[in-house]
Amino acid sequence: xxxxxxxxxxxxxxxxxxxxxxxxxxxxxxxxxxxxxxxxxxxxxxxxxxxxxxxxxxxxxxxxxxxxxxxxxxxxxxxxxxxxxxxxxxxxxxxxxxxxxxxxxxxxxxxxxxxxxxxxxxxxxxxxxxxxxxxxxxxxxxxxxxxxxxxxxxxxxxxxxxxxxxxxxxxxx
Amino acid sequence: xxxxxxxxxxxxxxxxxxxxxxxxxxxxxxxxxxxxxxxxxxxxxxxxxxxxxxxxxxxxxxxxxxxxxxxxxxxxxxxxxxxxxxxxxxxxxxxxxxxxxxxxxxxxxxxxxxxxxxxxxxxxxxxxxxxxxxxxxxxxxxxxxxxxxxxxxxxxxxxxxxxxxxxxxxxxxxxxxxxxxxxxxxxxxxxxxxxxxxxxxxxxx
Numbered sequence: 001x002x003x004x005x006x007x008x009x010x011x012x013x014x015x016x017x018x019x020x021x022x023x024x025x026x027x028x029x030x031x032x033x034x035x036x037x038x039x040x041x042x043x044x045x046x047x048x049x050x051x052x053x054x055x056x057x058x059x060x061x062x063x064x065x066x067x068x069x070x071x072x073x074x075x076x077x078x079x080x081x082x083x084x085x086x087x088x089x090x091x092x093x094x095x096x097x098x099x100x101x102x103x104x105x106x107x108x109x110x111x112x113x114x115x116x117x118x119x120x121x122x123x124x125x126x127x128x129x130x131x132x133x134x135x136x137x138x139x140x141x142x143x144x145x146x147x148x149x150x151x152x153x154x155x156x157x158x159x160x161x162x163x164x165x166x167x168x169x170x171x172x173x
Numbered sequence: 174x175x176x177x178x179x180x181x182x183x184x185x186x187x188x189x190x191x192x193x194x195x196x197x198x199x200x201x202x203x204x205x206x207x208x209x210x211x212x213x214x215x216x217x218x219x220x221x222x223x224x225x226x227x228x229x230x231x232x233x234x235x236x237x238x239x240x241x242x243x244x245x246x247x248x249x250x251x252x253x254x255x256x257x258x259x260x261x262x263x264x265x266x267x268x269x270x271x272x273x274x275x276x277x278x279x280x281x282x283x284x285x286x287x288x289x290x291x292x293x294x295x296x297x298x299x300x301x302x303x304x305x306x307x308x309x310x311x312x313x314x315x316x317x318x319x320x321x322x323x324x325x326x327x328x329x330x331x332x333x334x335x336x337x338x339x340x341x342x343x344x345x346x347x348x349x350x351x352x353x354x355x356x357x358x359x360x361x362x363x364x365x366x367x368x369x370x371x372x373x374x375x376x377x378x
Contacts, residue, residue, distance in 0.1 A: 001354055005347070012339075012343075016334070016339060017331060020330070071338060072337070072338045077338045077339055081346075134262060134265070135196060136192075138341065138342050139192065139269040139272075139342055141342075142269070142342035142343065142345075142346060143185070143188060143189075143269075143273075146346050147181060147184070147185055150181050150357075150360060151181060153357070153360045
């Protein structure tokens with residue numbers, strides 16, 4: 001556990017520091033955040049046509065309400081935590097890559113729900129928006145990362161499949 | 174209910190059910206958390222930048238740090254800088270931690286130890302919010318008075334981002350994982366066995 005925590009902390013600090021640098025912000029974070037705003041707007045237009053996305057801003061064309069997707073709301077931090085947790089845990093590389101891809105999908109799916117829910121909460125009640133934005137959704141996104149990580153651990157190869165792999169290797173030899 | 178036989182769906186459901194209660198409890202006790210954080214921040218910031226903060230004033234959950242730094246309000250009129258920090262932004266992870274711990278029926282002492290550790294990281298967040306105001310947001314004059322150099326600013330920016338974006342929700346999870354190693358081991362037993370199988374088969378002769 002100590003080894004895991006040390007690796008996890010080192011990878012987390014490296015990824016988080018890299019995220020804050022201007023080249024990474026320009027090349028990955030900003031385009032990602034804009035894509036998140038665009039995806040959220042596209043999904044909203046399925047049931048509400050009064051929405052538009054400008055860069056990382058989601059804007060209601062009826063009442064002028066707008067939300068800007070900033071650091072902490074684009075799901076990047078939770079993704080970094082999940083990637084660090086998966087890399088730090090002893091597992092085959094194939095499982096790590098699959099875990100990261102599936103995990104990022106799960107995180108970003110919930111994050112789109114967060115952005116859309118906040119967009120409507122903000123139009124309804126500012127206090128509810130503040131609570132959901134600052135406290136509730138932050139915890140839920142990190143809970144999502146934890147559950148995805150635990151599911152990933154549980155789905156690592158079983159003893160039976162390992163024995164099969166060993167047997168097939170032995171037969172080949 | 175032991176921590177090893179809880180399913181992940183139960184863990185999720187129980188955490189989600191406990192979270193609103195814990196958020197309410199946190200909100201009603203946030204004043205006391207802010208007071209403790211204020212004292213810890215006072216000690217920590219004065220250790221980093223000696224004699225900068227003279228006192229801490231509390232209004233609800235907002236802490237105001239009375240500093241020795243001077244700001245020019247108008248020509249011939251100067252005042253002392255009193256930056257404010259909203260502690261709620263840093264302490265809400267406590268509710269998340271307790272919800273996670275209650276979801277697996279953890280022991281009281283574990284929750285208590287977790288709260289103490291969390292308070293340290295929450296104080297980190299508040300400290301670097303204050304230092305980010307002094308060293309970055311309030312301009313170079315204030316930073317120079319405080320003796321904050323360029324490389325200090327970089328370190329403050331990184332520490333502030335860690336304290337505000339990562340620590341509030343990550344530290345509760347790290348603590349939860351640390352207190353529930355049996356649960357994690359229960360999930361990983363099969364994988365650990367694979368390593369043993371391979372180790373036995375491919376053992377150097």
